[in-house]
Amino acid sequence: MSHSGYGRLMTTDREQVLESAAALLTRKATATMDEVARAAGISRATLHRLFAGRDTLVRAIEDMSLRRFEEALDAARLDEDEASDALRRLVAEAEPVAGVLAFLITENQLFEAEGMNEGWDRIDDRVSALFRRGQESGEFRIDLTPAWLTDALYGLISSGAWSVQDGRLAAKDFQYMIVELLLGGARRSVKR
Amino acid sequence: MSHSGYGRLMTTDREQVLESAAALLTRKATATMDEVARAAGISRATLHRLFAGRDTLVRAIEDMSLRRFEEALDAARLDEDEASDALRRLVAEAEPVAGVLAFLITENQLFEAEGMNEGWDRIDDRVSALFRRGQESGEFRIDLTPAWLTDALYGLISSGAWSVQDGRLAAKDFQYMIVELLLGGARRSVKR
DNA sequence: CCCGAATGAGACATAGATGTCTCATCCAAT
């Protein structure tokens, strides 16, 4: 059986490969399968044993990204407490997923993968529902549409992921920088 | 001479091709030269007459993006008035460039093109200088670093560009949505 | 120490994109 060491569901290898692949492909979408393998620290042969081909690999990244972000949505309990607190939890939960999520957001070649948009739509609904709830409770301003706030959140998460990857931002500041900007903005408010 | 019609510097053709190419490659970075040509409404032969190859094309997109965004920086007069007003002008000037800029931001395969980072660094400096000026004048809060605000601005511009392309956001709302979120945030402020 | 599974290295054929070419057609200016 060969347990190959530590952990979980033996999917550890796969997921680690998927993460490094996402990180690489986000920056260089035309990277070759050999570059992907090398970036993951494995050989091209092993990469092919894990994922049949490039399509399969990309699809696997998408699947993992969607699944893990949806898990983040669950863990954040978006319905509880004030909307701003829920948002804070969401960003915190999203931090470990930010890298792969950035790939998912930018690589919108999904429009071909049909079954994909379904899962993505469901996520969109949940996030924008959070913003709508915040508007209805009077916490959030109503001149910024939930759809835009959703897109903006994705953009900020991507920016945060890149900043962390490039070392311009510490991972521990990820949540604070995103949430503070998204909620409070850059302007120094007169009173809180 | 064949003026091919309407104006400017006869670079109109090239720039239009570059814009549609950027729009396509942003969404599908693995798009084929034939797809790029078709998206631009020209034949693959003509595309090859305009740009020697794929590298040349990508490089041309990068060059144009940097140049036009730098022109936007110039036009925005970042040193004048309050920093928030300058930011407002910058986003407005950036709107027509948002599409190509999104390509430039995401496709960071620049790390190979050496002469490139130079121009990019210069832009980074100018933008973060604006945020720093706003902090020093007391307009902006100081707990969000200029570097992060710069990255966040890029992310929001990308999100805005995608939202406009997908029809979720009207181009005329581009400036407002970005600036209002970036400056004021989503939280309904108590006063002002 | 031995065995079996997994991996890495490399060869190989294939497919698809690329770059170059030719030729017919179209369009604009004369």
Next chain:
DNA sequence: ATTGGATGAGACATCTATGTCTCATTCGGG
């Protein structure tokens, strides 16, 4: 109507990434 330049369509050779294979080596468990 004529002419010159530009374009589109397509053929073609080439090249590169891909996918499959084999074999030697390594590694971990028994």
